[in-house]
Amino acid sequence: MKIAIGNDHRGCEVKRRIVSTLQQLGHEVVDVGTDGSESVDYPDLAFKVGTAVGEGRADRGILVCGTGIGMCIAANKVRHVRAAPCHDGITAEMSRRHNDSNVLCLSADLLGAELIDRMVRIWLTTEFEGGRHARRVEKIIKFEDGQTS
Numbered sequence: 053m054k055i056a057i058g059n060d061h062r063g064c065e066v067k068r069r070i071v072s073t074l075q076q077l078g079h080e081v082v083d084v085g086t087d088g089s090e091s092v093d094y095p096d097l098a099f100k101v102g103t104a105v106g107e108g109r110a111d112r113g114i115l116v117c118g119t120g121i122g123m124c125i126a127a128n129k130v131r132h133v134r135a136a137p138c139h140d141g142i143t144a145e146m147s148r149r150h151n152d153s154n155v156l157c158l159s160a161d162l163l164g165a166e167l168i169d170r171m172v173r174i175w176l177t178t179e180f181e182g183g184r185h186a187r188r189v190e191k192i193i194k195f196e197d198g199q200t201s
Contacts, residue, residue, distance in 0.1 A: 053176070056110035058097035058123075059085035063116030063160040066168060070114060070158075073169055077176070082110055095126040102130030105154050113155040114172065124157035131196050134189070139163065144171040148178035150185045 055074055059067040067085050074081050084100040086092045094117045101113040113133075115123035120137040127135035135155035136147035139162070147153035156175045158168060180186075194200075 053111045054080045054082065054109075056082045056101045056104040056113040057085060057115070058083075058101040058113070059116040059160070060092050060094040060097060060118075060123075061086055061089050062118040063158075064089070066116045066158065066160040066163075066165075069165060070116070070168065070172055073172060077173075079176075085116070094122045098123045098126035098135075099130060102127040102133040102135070102155060106130045106132040111154075112176075115155060115157045116160050117157075118159065118161045120157040120159040120162075124155075127155050127157065132193065134192070138171055138175070140167070141170055141174050144175040145178050148175055149181050152180040152185070152189050 057067060057071060063085065064087055071081050071083060082104060085097055098115055101115055104110040105113040115127060117123045124135045124137040127133050133155050134151055134153045135157050136151060136153040137157040138144040138147055144156065
């Protein structure tokens with residue numbers, strides 16, 4: 053799987069760990085995040101990852117900032133992105149199973165390394181259930197595409 057990853061200045065260490073995990077699992081990683089402690093604007097990174105996913109240049113995306121919330125808000129402005137701010141294994145799993153999330157948003161400040169590793173693995177391996185959930189996701193896609201009826 054091709055995964056785009058982005059982070060702001062708060063998420064450098066977490067991003068490095070996730071990139072290593074993704075590569076060990078055999079995924080192709082496109083890193084658009086920063087590698088330094090100098091302040092950067094999280095929307096710029098969220099838009100890069102979101103655009104790669106929304107346009108199909110990446111299968112999925114992962115974003116890391118202080119809380120994961122800012123990245124999530126920004127990424128969800130990109131067409132065909134379903135970004136989810138997850139904080140445990142259950143939210144990571146359910147974001148995939150019921151919402152077909154394609155961008156995982158994580159907190160660098162509030163989550164431990166082992167939990168993040170577990171969440172990333174769960175999120176990558178959980179399949180979308182489809183069924184009634186597919187109907188709901190389709191409504192979101194249609195609304196994004198201007199088909200409101």
